[in-house]
Amino acid sequence: MLPIRSFAVVGAGIIGAAVARELTMKFPGVQVTVVEKEGRVAAHQTGHNSGVVHAGLYYEPGSLKALLCRRGVELVTDLAQKKNLPYEKCGKLVVALDSAEETRLHSIFERAKANGVPGVELLGPQGIKSIEPNAVGRLALHSPDTAIIDYAAVAQALIDDVLEAGGQLRLCCTVERISEQKTGVVLHTSEGEIRADHVIVCAGVQSDRLARGSGAQNQPRIVPFFGQYFQLEEEYRSILNGLVYPVPDPKYPFLGVHLTKRVDGQMTVGPNAFLSLSRENYRGLGLNARDFAEVLANPAFWKFAARNAPAAVREIRSVASKEFFLQQAAKYVPSLEGAKATRLTRGIRAQAMDQNGGLLDDFAIDYRAQTTHIRNAPSPGATSSMAIAQYIVENLQM
Template sequence: MKFDVIVIGGGIVGLATAYQTLKKRPNLKLLLLEKEGALAAHQTGNNSGVIHSGLYYKPGSLKATNCINGYHMLIDFCDQESIPYDLCGKIVVATDDFQKPLLENLYQRGLQNGLDKISRISVEEMNEIEPHVKGIAALNVPYTGIVDYKLVAEKYGEKIIALGGEIRLNAKVTGISDQGQYSNVSTDDSSFEAKLVINCCGLYSDKIARKTSEDVDLKIIPFRGEYFKLKPEKEYLVKHLIYPVPDPNFPFLGVHFTRMMKGGIEAGPNAVLAFRREGYKKSQIHLGELAESLMWPGFQKVAMKYWKTGFGEMYRSFSKAAFTKALQKLIPEIQSDDLIDGGAGVRAQACDRTGGLLDDFSIIETKKAINVCNAPSPAATSSLSIGDSISDLALKRFD
C-alpha cells in the first residue's frame, strides 16, 4: 500500500505530528504505525503528567520555544475537547545557600521566556502555599499544571482517524529501504510505501533513524525514573507541585512532589541507567541494549563526568531510606513509612559521541525522512507545537 506520509511511533509526539499534518493537508494519505497494542504505551503513558511552563529552558532554544507555544496550544486543545486539567501551580525551593544564585538564574530565565507572572517569594509566602515545605528561598510558578497525557494522546488519535488518517497497532517497523520515489517500510507482517517517513520512535528513534541514514551519530541512552507515592493519609503534606532547584549541568530536575490528575501524590523520580530501553523495573535486563549503552563513547564520558551524581541516583534506587532523605530536604516530615511503591518511566536521552547529553530537541532530516531523535521532557507539553513544526517541514516536501 502506498502513502504520502508514514509516521512511525504512537506516542504523543508522533500522534501530534500526524494530527497537525492532516489538519493542514487533509487530502494527504497518512499512516501511523505503532508497535504496541495501544497508543501512548511508553514515555507518554508513564510520565508525571506535568504541564510545564517553560521555566527551565534556554531562551530561544527549541525546548523553550516549543514548550511555551505548546503550553497554550495544549490548554486550548484540552478546553475544546473537554479534557480535564488543573493549573495548580508549583514552587521551586532552594534548601541550601549555594542554590540561591541558581534560583535567581531560573527566575531571570523564566522572565526571558515570557513568564511574567512568576515571582520570588519569601519563606513566609512559601509556607502559605505549602505549609510543610522547608526552604530558604523559593519561586512561585503559577503557570504549571497537571493533565493525563494518555487521554490527550488518545484524543489526538481520534482526530487523526476523523481527518482520514489510518493508525495500525501491533505494527513494529523492522526495515526501511529506498525504492526510488518511495521508501519501503516493513513490519513483521506487512510492507508499505511512503514518499516521506517521519520517525517519532522515542526510545528507539536512533535505531529507526539509522535505517534512513548512515550519518546519525548519536545514541539513545535510557534513564529510568522511579517514583514512590504518598500514602493517602499523608497526601495533606503536598498542596500543589514542589520542585528543588535543579543541577544546571544535569538534564534532570531532581526528586520532587507532583499531584496527579487521577488523584494521589507522586514523589520522585530519581534518574538511573535502565538496563534495557524499555526497562521499567530493575529486573528487566537486555544484555545487548545494555552493552550498547555502556560501550557508547559518549556515555562513557558522561559516566566519568557525573559518576558521583550517578552513584547517588543508583544508591537511592536501591535504598528507600536514601530516597526518603532526598525528599526530606523539601518536606522534613516525610518518613520512609509514608511512601509506597509507585511506577516508573524511562526517558529517552540522546547522547552524542563526544559525551554531550543533548539538552535540546533534535530533528535530523534526510532526503526521504524526518527523524525526531531527541524529544524528552517537555515534549508532552510541547507536543502540538513540535507536531506543528515537523508538519511544516513535512509539507514543504509536497509543495
C-alpha cells in the same frame, strides 16, 4: 517533485500522535497512517511520565525548547478544554535550601521571565508558606501556571482526531527498517511493507536505531535512563496544593527528587535517574541483553560516566533505598518524615548522547528528502508535543 499523497508516522506516543494530527490538518485529503508496534497508544514514554505541563522555567531563552514549550502549553491547554480531558493548573514551587541554590534560583527566575512565563515571582519563607503551608525553604520561585494532565489521554484524543479525519492506525506493527526509493519510502514491518511518500519517525527510545537503519546519521545515540516514582500513602494526598521541585544542580545531569501531584489526586515522589538496563522493560531488573550491551559498547557512555561519578553515587542510593529517597523529599516537606510509599512503574527516558558523552539538551530533528527523524525530545517533550508537530510539518523538506 511529485505531490505528496500519503504520509506515514512511526510511533503512537504523544509526539507521533500530534504529528499525525497536524498532518491531517495541514494536508486535508492526504492519507496519514500511524504505525505502532504495541497494541495501544501511548504504551511507552507518554504513558510513564509525571504528567506535568511545564511552563518553561529552565530553558535557554531563544532555544527550540523554550520557544516550543511556551507554544506547547497553549496548545495542550486548549485541547484539554475542548476534549474535556483531566487538567489542573496547580502551580509549582522551585525551592532553594541554601545560599548557593538561591543564586542559581535567581538565574532561573531571569530565564523564566525572558521566556515569557506568566506570573512567576520569588518568595521568601513566609511566601512559601502562603502557597504550600507544609513546605520549607529560604527562597522559592513560584510558577502559578504550571499544570498537571494525563498525557496518555491527550495522545488518545489526538489519535481520535486523526481517525476522524480519515487517517489510519496500524497497531501491533513493528517497523524493522526504512528504505527511501525514487517512488517514495518503504516501511519494512512485521506485517509486511507499508509505502508512503514521506515518513516521520517519532520512535522515542528506538529513534537512533531506525535512523541508522534508514541511512541517517549515526549520531546522536540513545542511552536509556530510568526514573522511579513512588506514590505516597493515602493520608498524604493533600499534603501539597501543587508541585515542589529542587533547584537544579549543574553538577548533576538530571533534576533530582521532587514532589508531583497527579490528576487523580495522588501525590508522588520522584524520580531518580539511573542507567536503565533496557530501553523498554519497566519492572524488576529490566535487563535486555541487546540494549545493555549496546550501551557498554558505546565509548561516549564511558566518557559520560567518568564525568558523572558523583551523580551516580547519589542516584544509586536512591535506587537502593526507598527511605533515602523519601528523606530527600522531606528536606522540602518535613512532615513527610517517616512517610510510607509504594513503588510505581518506572519510566524510561530516551536520552540522546553525542559522541563526546554529552547529553543533548535541546530538541533535535533530522530532515531528509523523504524521511524526517526526531532524534531527541527530552522534557518538556510531552508539553511541547503539539508545538513540535507544527514545527516539523512547517519545515518538511518536500
